[in-house]
Amino acid sequence: MTSSFSTSPIALSFPVPNLVFEGCDPQRWNGGSIVKSQFWNSMxxxxxxxxxxxxxxxxxxMQHINDSKLRSEVRLFCDQENAHGTLHSHFNREHLHTNYPLLKSIEAWERHCFSWMSKFLPQRLFLSLFVAVEHWTAAFSQHGLCTPDAWFAESDRxxxxxxxxxxxxxxAHKSVCYxxxxxxxxxxxxxxxxxLLLLLFIMLPGICVRLVYLFSKDKVWWHLGTxxxxxxxxxxxxxxxxxxFKDFLRFFNPRFRPWDINSLPLIEAYLTQRNVVQDTQQVLHKVRSNCI
Ligand SMILES: [Fe+2]
Ligand SMILES: [Fe+2]
Incomplete structure (x- = not known):
């Protein structure tokens, strides 16, 4: 048995959906609510x-990772993030940039900041930024999939x-950066x-600035109801x-590992519901105990 740094209990291979955003109302796609729609539009x-x-x-x-399982997961992680970025950018270009042009400038400015950080931050600190991002996105994903009716009731399909x-x-890829x-x-x-870097300099200002702009543009900025x-x-x-919040706090426990929170049932449910049952057995496989 070969040991690996990888703690992923799942193969990172999922079909990319073919989504057409035509006809989507960017202002009210989430249950007809400007607030809910714009929160996720900010993201x-x-x-x-x-x-x-x-x-x-x-x-x-990747070339410096002498661990074949981890190296192949990094490649698949990059493929998945590339597919996410591409589909979201597609939606952003088609529906957000046309209606909310300042978003394009905010994104361009952030791109400069990220490239500056990638040049000047120590490599481990820069990498820890993505460990933190993945923790956040996994927490959002876990609860969003558990309670879709609460967060996305009557949303655009x-x-x-x-x-x-x-x-x-x-x-599925929540532990790769870690x-x-x-x-x-x-x-x-x-x-x-x-x-801390992620929260104070990226997430909080990034979301707040966008919400202020989007609410002002939608003319709901002064409404108490908003x-x-x-x-x-x-x-x-x-x-x-x-x-x-509770999952967020677990990040600060030095013993915490991403798969301490079991996400396999949610992934399995998605695959079954999407009729990718034939792939489920290939996708879900236990990591050998000495890999963890
Ligand atoms: Fe992503
Ligand atoms: Fe991710």
Missing amino acids: SSLLPNIEFCAIRSLMPM TMFQLWEWHAVEEL DVYRYFKGGYVTQVMGM YRELAAYLLGRQGVLRKT
Whole structure:
């Protein structure tokens, strides 16, 4: 038996859906709600830059990974993030940039920031940024797939398919960056710094600036109802931040490993429902105990 740094219990191979966004109303695709739609539109605008940046950072590292399972997972991880970035960029170009042109400039500015960070941040700290991103996206994906009716009730079918597929792949590859980080001897302190960097300089400002712009453009910025709905959507009983907060905190436990949260049933349910049953057995396979 060969040991591997990889902790993935699943093969990273899923069909990419063929999605056509024609006819989608960017302002109200999520249950007719501007607030819910624009929250996820902000994410759609923010994520591709991060995904493409992760690919650009991980690809050159591949040649230094002398672990065939982990190396092949890095390649598949990059394929998946590339597919996410491409489909979201497609939606962004078609529906967001045309209606909300400032998003294009915000994205361009962020691209400059990411390329600056990739040049000047120490490699391990930069890598820890993606460990943190993957932790966030996995937490969102886990709860989004558990409670789709709470987060995406009566949403546009194509948009739901986009986020559902994205969530499933995020769960499937959630440990890859973490495993690479461990392979390159990344430590706990840098890992925490990566999360703080991500939150304070990327996620929070990235989402807030976009929401301010999108709400002003939709002329709901001054409505008290907007903030009531946003607070309920994020912090209510099934709220996006409330549901994910506990998982978010687990990142700070030095013993935490991404697969401590079991996501296999959610992935299995998706594959079965999508009639990819014939692939399920190939996709779901247990990692040998000495690989963990
Ligand atoms: Fe992604
Ligand atoms: Fe990811």
